[in-house]
Amino acid sequence: MKREVLIIGLGLIGGSIALGIRKEHDVRMVGFDINDEQMRMAVSLGIVDEKATSLREAVQSADLIVLSVPVAASERLLDEMKAFTFKPGAIMTDVGSTKQQICEKATELSDKVVFVGGHPMAGSHKSGVSAAKVHLFENAFYVFTPSSELAPEVMSTLKDWLKGTRATFLEMTASEHDEITGAISHFPHIIAASLVHHVESEENRDTNVTRLAAGGFRDITRIASSSPEMWRDILLHNQPSLLRLLDEWDREMQHVRTLLETKDRDGIFDYFQRAKDFREKLPERKKGAIPAFYDLFVDVPDHPGAISDVTGILADAKISLTNIRILETREDIMGVLRLSFRSEEDREQAKEQLGYHTFESYI
Ligand SMILES: NC(=O)c1ccc[n+]([C@@H]2O[C@H](COP(=O)([O-])OP(=O)(O)OC[C@H]3O[C@@H](n4cnc5c(N)ncnc54)[C@H](O)[C@@H]3O)[C@@H](O)[C@H]2O)c1
Numbered sequence: 001m002k003r004e005v006l007i008i009g010l011g012l013i014g015g016s017i018a019l020g021i022r023k024e025h026d027v028r029m030v031g032f033d034i035n036d037e038q039m040r041m042a043v044s045l046g047i048v049d050e051k052a053t054s055l056r057e058a059v060q061s062a063d064l065i066v067l068s069v070p071v072a073a074s075e076r077l078l079d080e081m082k083a084f085t086f087k088p089g090a091i092m093t094d095v096g097s098t099k100q101q102i103c104e105k106a107t108e109l110s111d112k113v114v115f116v117g118g119h120p121m122a123g124s125h126k127s128g129v130s131a132a133k134v135h136l137f138e139n140a141f142y143v144f145t146p147s148s149e150l151a152p153e154v155m156s157t158l159k160d161w162l163k164g165t166r167a168t169f170l171e172m173t174a175s176e177h178d179e180i181t182g183a184i185s186h187f188p189h190i191i192a193a194s195l196v197h198h199v200e201s202e203e204n205r206d207t208n209v210t211r212l213a214a215g216g217f218r219d220i221t222r223i224a225s226s227s228p229e230m231w232r233d234i235l236l237h238n239q240p241s242l243l244r245l246l247d248e249w250d251r252e253m254q255h256v257r258t259l260l261e262t263k264d265r266d267g268i269f270d271y272f273q274r275a276k277d278f279r280e281k282l283p284e285r286k287k288g289a290i291p292a293f294y295d296l297f298v299d300v301p302d303h304p305g306a307i308s309d310v311t312g313i314l315a316d317a318k319i320s321l322t323n324i325r326i327l328e329t330r331e332d333i334m335g336v337l338r339l340s341f342r343s344e345e346d347r348e349q350a351k352e353q354l355g356y357h358t359f360e361s362y363i
């Protein structure tokens with residue numbers, strides 16, 4: 001009999017995890033989602049084999065359970081599951097962006113099932129199972145926060161289940177995880193949203209503001225298009241770290257204000273230089289802090305057929321595109337084409353091929 005995997009929450013992450021597991025294991029993949037539309041789509045895309053008729057029954061027969069719902073919903077589900085029966089030897093994990101509260105809650109089930117907190121650290125501002133992809137976590141860090149009592153065999157079994165994600169596994173404590181992700185993911189998310197609000201209020205003064213908001217502004221605020229529910233829950237779970245980071249941010253902004261008020265030319269230069277130096281030292285092309293999609297931006301001249309020239313070059317070289325979008329960053333003329341690829345290798349090849357045909361592109 002095939003082993004059974006239960007994915008609770010069939011969205012971007014649950015769907016991508018299911019695809020990763022399927023890649024390496026021949027299993028019966030069962031899904032459960034409160035949203036019927038997502039559930040139906042997961043079945044029709046072949047991401048899961050079937051819909052769980054009841055959560056209680058599905059839990060009872062699963063060898064692996066993956067909780068992939070917003071973090072507050074994970075806590076509620078863990079509470080509900082205290083009354084459930086689990087299959088002997090079953091492992092339960094989650095994919096939530098915060099770890100401390102979920103892992104603490106899971107200890108209340110420790111006599112029923114082995115729980116290992118998990119966080120695949122790549123994603124997107126897109127939600128829903130239709131955005132799921134098998135490559136989503138390739139080369140990304142996948143953090144586990146096992147309790148100190150966890151048997152090493154359980155960790156090995158879980159890593160084996162998830163090896164199809166092609167992620168790099170890492171272990172740390174839940175509190176260490178929340179401190180780090182607070183700084184590199186959760187806090188930047190607050191800043192992205194606040195920048196958007198800032199521009200929105202500027203627009204009341206001049207409607208040209210949003211028309212001109214392009215390039216850098218779009219880059220730095222992409223993540224503000226993410227699911228508000230997911231981010232509300234993350235902020236509430238990681239409140240202590242985020243309050244500390246907000247205090248530090250106030251001090252940072254005060255420092256910038258002083259540099260500007262005193263017209264400190266060297267200080268301002270140094271401020272940007274140090275940021276540039278640090279950013280350039282970040283590990284390149286690793287997912288996580290860097291975008292999860294392999295995008296290439298191509299300058300296209302304003303002549304008929306320019307887009308089909310680009311797609312034709314890629315088709316001749318047998319390079320598949322996963323998405324194509326025209327970014328109208330310049331008024332009245334066609335500006336930049338954003339091409340998305342499945343892998344770093346495809347993107348590199350596309351850049352090379354387009355270069356041979358004098359199309360300038362950048363990452
Ligand atoms: N999106 C990212 O970039 C990203 C990356 C890593 C981890 N995560 C974490 O993964 C989790 C899921 O995020 P996502 O991006 O896949 O969100 P999503 O919105 O794409 O999917 C979440 C799914 O959970 C379902 N759901 C909500 N409550 C439920 C419940 N009580 N029972 C069953 N299903 C329920 C929703 O209907 C939805 O289909 C979150 O905890 C998030 O913090 C997200």
Ligand SMILES: O=C(O)C(=O)C[C@]1(C(=O)O)C=C[C@@H](O)C=C1
Pocket residue numbers: 096097120121122123124125126184185186223226288289290291292
């Ligand atoms: O690329 C994005 O859109 C993301 O926001 C992904 C991102 C991140 O902050 O890096 C967001 C939250 C997850 O917990 C992990 C990854």
